[in-house]
Amino acid sequence: MRIFIIERDTEEIDGVMWYLKTYIAADLDIKTATSCGDLHTQLEQFQPQLLLIEMELITLEVEKLLKQQSVPIIALTAEPIFQQAMKAIRIQAIELFVKPVPLEQLKSIILALPSERVALPHQFPLIPVETTLYSDLYLNRQELFSLHTRAFFLIECAQFKHNLTLYEWLIHVPIFINLTVLPLQNRIICLADCDDLAQLSKQLRLLLQEWAQFNDDELNIALYDGDETTLFVMYQACKKVLTQRFYKGYSHLFKSSQSLQLTRLDPILTPEQQQLWITSLENGDLKTIKAFLYQLTNAPPFYHYEDVRIHLTSVLAQIRRFMLKYHLQQQAKTEEQYRALFHQILEHPILYAIVQEFILFTQTLIDCVKKMQQVMVADYTELAISSIEAHYKNPKLTLQSVARNLNINANYLSTVFSKKRGIPFKKYLQQYRVQQAATLLLETDYSVAMIAETVGFVDSNYFIKVFRDYFHITPYRYRAQTKKPS
Numbered sequence: 001m002r003i004f005i006i007e008r009d010t011e012e013i014d015g016v017m018w019y020l021k022t023y024i025a026a027d028l029d030i031k032t033a034t035s036c037g038d039l040h041t042q043l044e045q046f047q048p049q050l051l052l053i054e055m056e057l058i059t060l061e062v063e064k065l066l067k068q069q070s071v072p073i074i075a076l077t078a079e080p081i082f083q084q085a086m087k088a089i090r091i092q093a094i095e096l097f098v099k100p101v102p103l104e105q106l107k108s109i110i111l112a113l114p115s116e117r118v119a120l121p122h123q124f125p126l127i128p129v130e131t132t133l134y135s136d137l138y139l140n141r142q143e144l145f146s147l148h149t150r151a152f153f154l155i156e157c158a159q160f161k162h163n164l165t166l167y168e169w170l171i172h173v174p175i176f177i178n179l180t181v182l183p184l185q186n187r188i189i190c191l192a193d194c195d196d197l198a199q200l201s202k203q204l205r206l207l208l209q210e211w212a213q214f215n216d217d218e219l220n221i222a223l224y225d226g227d228e229t230t231l232f233v234m235y236q237a238c239k240k241v242l243t244q245r246f247y248k249g250y251s252h253l254f255k256s257s258q259s260l261q262l263t264r265l266d267p268i269l270t271p272e273q274q275q276l277w278i279t280s281l282e283n284g285d286l287k288t289i290k291a292f293l294y295q296l297t298n299a300p301p302f303y304h305y306e307d308v309r310i311h312l313t314s315v316l317a318q319i320r321r322f323m324l325k326y327h328l329q330q331q332a333k334t335e336e337q338y339r340a341l342f343h344q345i346l347e348h349p350i351l352y353a354i355v356q357e358f359i360l361f362t363q364t365l366i367d368c369v370k371k372m373q374q375v376m377v378a379d380y381t382e383l384a385i386s387s388i389e390a391h392y393k394n395p396k397l398t399l400q401s402v403a404r405n406l407n408i409n410a411n412y413l414s415t416v417f418s419k420k421r422g423i424p425f426k427k428y429l430q431q432y433r434v435q436q437a438a439t440l441l442l443e444t445d446y447s448v449a450m451i452a453e454t455v456g457f458v459d460s461n462y463f464i465k466v467f468r469d470y471f472h473i474t475p476y477r478y479r480a481q482t483k484k485p486s
Contacts, residue, residue, distance in 0.1 A: 001025070001028055001029065001049050001050070001110075002029045002030075002031070002046060002047060002048045002049045002050075003020065003028060003029070003030045003031070003048060003049070003050045003051075003052065003110075004030075004031045004032075004033075004042070004043070004046055004048035004050070004051045004052070004071075005017070005030065005031070005032045005033075005052045005053075006032075006033045006034075006035070006036060006039075006051070006052070006053040006054060006057060007032070007034065007052070007053070007054045007076060008034050008035075008054060008056070008057065008360055009054075009099070009359065009360065009363065010034065010363065011286055011363065012076075012099060012100070012101065013032050013034075015100075015101075015103075016052070016101055016103070016106070017030050017032070019103045019106075019107075020106075020107070020110070023103075023107055024107060024110060024111070031046050031048065035057065036053075036057050036058070036059070036062045039062060039065060040065055043065075043069060043071070048071055049071065049072075050071065050072050050073075050074065050110065051066075051069075051071050051072070051073045051074070052073075052074045052076060053066075053073060053074075053075060053076065054076045054077065055075050055076065055077040055079070055084045055087055055088065055096075056077065056078070056079070056353075056356065058087060058091065059216075060216040063087070063090060063091055063216075066091040066092075067090070067091060067092065072094050073091055073092065073093040073094060074093060074094060074095045074096075074097065074106070074109060075087070075088040075091070075093040075095065075096040075097070076096075076097050076099060076101060077096065077097075077098055077099065078098070078099045078352055078353075078355065078356040078359075079098075079249060079350065079352035079353060079356065080098040080352070081248060081249025081250065081251070081350070081352065082218075082249060082250065082251030082252060083158065083212070083218035083249060083250045083251045084096065084249075085251075086209075086212050086218070086251055090212075094109065095109050100290075133180060133182055133189075133191070133231070134182060136230075136231040136232075137182070137189070137231050137232055137235060140230065140232040141230060141231070141232075142230060143230065144228045144229060144230065145228065145229065145230055145231045145234065146228060147224075147228050149193060149194065149195055150191055150192065150193060150194060151191070151192055151194035151197065151200050151223065151224070152189070152190070152191055152223075152224040152231075152234045152238070153190050153192070153200075153204065153221055153222060153223045153224065153238065154187055154188070154189055154190070154221070154222045154224075154235065154238035154239060154242065155170075155187065155188045155190060155219055155220070155221050156186065156187045156188075156219065156220045156221075156222075156242050156245075157186075157217055157218075157219060158217050158218040158219070158220075158250045158349075159217050160185075160186045162215060162217045163183065163184075163185070163186060163187070163188065164183070165215060166188060166211070166215075166217075166219070167181060167183040167188055169211070169214060169215070170188065170190070173207065173210065175203050175206060175207055175210070176190075176192040176193070176203060177192065177193040178192065178193040179191070179192045180192070187239070187242075189235060197223070197225060200223070201223065201253060204221050204223065204253050205253055207219070207221070208221065208251050208253065212251070218249075218250035218251045219250060219251065220242055220245055220250050220251070220252050220253075220254065221252070221253050221254070222237075222238035222239070222241045222242050222254045222255070222256060223238075223253065223254070223255050223256065224237060224238055224255075224256045225255045225256055225257050226256055226257060234256075237256040238254075238256050240256075240259070241254045241255070241256050241258065241259055242254065243305060244259075244260055245349050245350060246305045246308075246349060246350060246351050247260070247297070247299055247302055247351055249350050249352065250350075260302045261300075261301075261302065262302050262303065262304045262305075263301040263302065263303055263304070264303070264304055264307060265303035265304060265307040265308060265311055266307075266311075267307045267308075267309075267310035267311040267313075267314060268310075268311075268314055269311075269314045269315065269318070273292075274318060276288065276292065277289075277292075277315060277318040277319070278318060278321075278322075278386075280292075281318070281319070281322045281362070281365070281366065281369075282322075282386070284366045284369075284370065286359070286362065286363055286366060289359065289362055290359055292315075293315075293355045293358055293359060294355065296308055296311070296312075296351065296355065297351055297352055297355055308351065309345055309346060312345045312354065312358065313342070313345055313346075315358075316338075316341065316342060316345065319338075319361075319362065319365065320338070322365065322369075323338065323365065325379060325382045325383075325386070326368070326369050326372055326379070327379065328365060328368055328369070331368070334364070334365070334368065337361055337364065338361070341357055341358065341361050344357055345358075380406055380408060380412075380413055380416055380417075381416055381417050381420040381421060383406055384402050384406070384413060384417055384425065385421075385428075387402045387405065387406075388402075388428065388429055388432055389432070392429065392432055392433050392436065392455060392456050393454060393455060393456050394456060395456045395457065395458050397429065397456065399413060399414055399417075399425045399426065402425075413425070430466050430470075431470060433455040433456050433457065433466075434455070434463075434466055434467045434470045434471070436455045437451050437452065437454075437455045437463070437467065437475070438467075438471070438478065440454065440455070441475055441478055441479040441482075441483070442479065442482060442483050448460060448463075448464070448475045448476065451463075451475070452464075463475075
C-alpha cells in the first residue's frame with residue numbers, strides 16, 4: 001500500500017511511520033514531505049492509495065488540486081476549530097484528526113477505508129441590500145436602540161483584509177430580510193428583521209457556510225441577545241464575545257450572553273518551569289515541550305488572553321537564551337523566524353496556531369543544535385556555566401569533570417573560560433555556590449553546616465572562609481543582619 005504523508009512536524013511523521021510499519025505492514029511504501037511544493041507532480045509520480053495531509057499547508061490552490069483527486073484523504077491539524085473541519089469537508093477528507101494523531105484510530109481507518117464523500121452545499125443567487133447608521137454608533141447616542149422585530153449581530157473575518165469583500169458580498173446575499181450593513185475597519189455591524197432568534201441563528205450558520213464556499217476565509221459572528229440598549233453598548237458586548245476566537249478559532253456563532261470564564265495565569269515562568277525548558281531544549285525533548293504548550297490549549301480552564309501571551313514571551317526568553325548559547329541568532333533565517341514568532345505571540349488571534357508555530361520553531365532549533373554539536377562549534381564557556389548551574393551541589397564537580405563531559409581538554413577549557421569570563425573556573429564555581437548559600441541562609445532555617453553541604457562544600461569551615469572572602473561577613477552575621485523577621 002502506498003501512503004503519502006505531508007506534515008511539517010517531522011517528529012509526528014516519524015511516529016506515524018513507525019506505528020504503521022510496526023502494526024499494519026513492514027513493507028508499506030510511505031512517502032513523506034514537509035510542504036505542498038510541486039504536489040501535482042508528486043501525486044502523479046507516486047500514485048498514493050492514501051494521503052495524510054496537514055490542514056495548515058492547504059492553500060486555495062492545493063484545495064482545488066485535491067478536489068480533482070480520487071485518492072482518499074485523512075486530514076491532520078493542531079487546531080481543533082470549525083474552519084479546519086470545513087476545509088476537510090471541502091477536500092472531501094474521510095477523517096479529520098487533531099494532533100497528536102490517534103494512532104489506533106488511524107489504523108482502523110486504513111484497514112477499512114470508506115468510499116463515500118461529503119457533498120458540498122449549493123451556492124445561492126445574489127441580490128442587493130443597502131443602509132446607513134454610523135452616527136448612532138460613533139456619537140454613542142444614549143437613546144435605546146429598539147430591537148422590536150430586529151436583531152443586532154457583528155461579523156468578523158479571520159483575515160481582516162477581506163472585510164471590504166465581505167461587505168460587498170453581504171449586501172447581495174439573499175439570506176436575510178431588510179439587512180442593514182455597517183462596515184467598520186475590521187468588522188461589520190448588521191441589523192436584520194427578525195421575529196425569532198432561533199430562526200435567525202440558523203440563517204447565520206448558513207451564512208458561515210456560504211462565505212466559506214465563496215471565499216478562502218472564515219468568519220465569526222456575535223449575536224446580541226440581551227436587553228435593549230444603545231447601539232454602542234450592543235457593539236461593545238458583541239466585540240467582547242468575539243475575543244473567544246483566541247481559544248475557539250473561527251466559523252462560530254457566539255451569543256453576547258455567552259462569555260468565557262477566564263482564570264488568571266501567572267505569566268512569569270517559575271524556576272521549575274525555567275529549568276524544564278532549559279533541560280528539554282538541551283536534551284532535545286520535544287515531547288515534554290509539546291506537553292507544556294498543549295496544556296495551554298486544553299481548556300478549561302481558559303486563561304486570560306494577555307496572561308497567555310506574556311507567558312509565551314517568558315518561554316521565548318528561555319528559547320532566546322538557548323539561541324545565544326549556541327549562537328543561533330547569527331543565522332539570518334533562524335533569527336527571522338524567531339522575530340516572526342515573537343510577533344505571532346503578540347498579534348495572532350488564535351492560540352492553537354501560535355502553539356503550532358512555537359513547536360515547529362523549537363524543533364528547528366533543536367535540529368540546528370544537534371548538527372552544531374556534531375562539528376563541535378558550541379560555546380564551551382556557556383556549556384561549562386550550564387553544568388555548574390545544574391550540578392553545583394555535587395562536591396565532586398571540578399574543571400576536569402566538566403571538561404571530560406564536554407569531551408575537551410581541561411587546560412583548553414580553563415583557558416577559554418578565564419578569557420571569556422575574566423575569572424578562573426574554580427573561582428566562578430565557588431562564587432556561584434556561596435550565592436546559592438546566601439539565598440538558603442535567608443529563605444531557610446538550615447544550619448550553616450547543612451547549607452555548606454547542600455551547595456557542594458565538604459568542609460563547613462572552608463565554606464565559612466570562602467563566604468567571608470566573598471561577602472566580607474560570616475554566614476551567621478549575614479543571616480542575622482539581612483534576614484527579615486517572619
